[in-house]
Amino acid sequence: MTPTVEQxxxxxxGPTAARQFQPVLAAPLARFGITTPRRVAAFLAQCHVESAGFTALEENLMYTSATRLRRIWPSRFAxxxxxxxxxxxxxxxxxxxYANRNGNGPEASGDGWRYRGRGLKQLTGRANYRDAGAATGRPYADKPDLLQDPADAVLTAAWFWQAKGCNELADAWAIDSITRRVNGPAMLEAAQRRRRSGEALKALGGVEAA
Known part of the structure; x- marks a missing residue:
């Protein structure tokens, strides 16, 4: 199923983002098996949180506090x-x-910036860009800025979703388990992800697991 703008x-x-993304949802959702109300709802909810409501397709790395940087990356800053x-x-x-992580080279290579988080899933790291490109036939490793295009942002998010086994978790309505696959052990905004999943499912006319 493909959600309407109204859904x-x-x-x-938001209406502007809904009109922008609705035309590019159908093909990626079908290609990666995101085809039932539960799957689509959970996918939309996770993408919503990861991309600030489908408005941020590039990671915001403009931090104004050393304290905040230390809190987020304690292993990188003593x-x-x-x-x-x-x-x-x-x-x-x-x-x-991001140096020497997820297929990136050392700090001097510039890979951390080149392969910073982009797309609806905030895909990060050379290895993830390479794997997404291999799976979709798109040149993401050579042209990483493509992920800031709505169509490629959806395509890479849908690929990641299927690759991480999130369709099956959505079938069971295991939202916290999906969050762990998408966001890692930090489980950031877990409550918001659960709430938005429920809202999206209601909008799509689905029913939560008992």
């Missing part, structure tokens, strides 16, 4: 003094915190 708005997505040079410096920050 997307009822699921909590103390606030170490974090201070990276305040209000997104490129330098990305190259530091």
């Amino acid at each position: 997307l708005v009822a699921a909590g997505i 103390d606030e003094n170490a974090a201070t040079p990276f305040v209000r410096n997104p490129r330098r920050l990305a190259n530091r915190v």
Whole structure:
């Protein structure tokens, strides 16, 4: 199924974003088996939280506090003094915190910034860009900015969703388990993800698991 603009708005997505994304949903959802009300609802909800309501297709790395940087990346910054040079410096920050992770090279390679979070899933790291490209036939490793296009943002999110086994979890309405697959052990905004999943399912006319 493909949600209408009206259903997307009822699921909590703003009208402008709903009109922008609705035309590019059908093919990726069908391609990756996101075809039932539960699957679509849970997918929309997770994408909503990851992308600030389908409005942010690039990771915001503009931090204004060394304290905040230290809290988010304690393993990268021994103390606030170490974090201070990276305040209000997104490129330098990305190259530091994403170095030698997810297929990226060292800090000097620039891979951290080149493969920063993009798309509805905020796909991050050279390896993930490469794998998404291999699965979809798109040149994401060579042209990472493609993920900021709505069609590619949906396509990569749908690929990631299926690859992580989220369709089956959605069938069981295991929203917290989906959040762990999408967001990792941090489980950020878990309550919001549950709430938005329920809202989206209601908008699509589905029924939650008993």
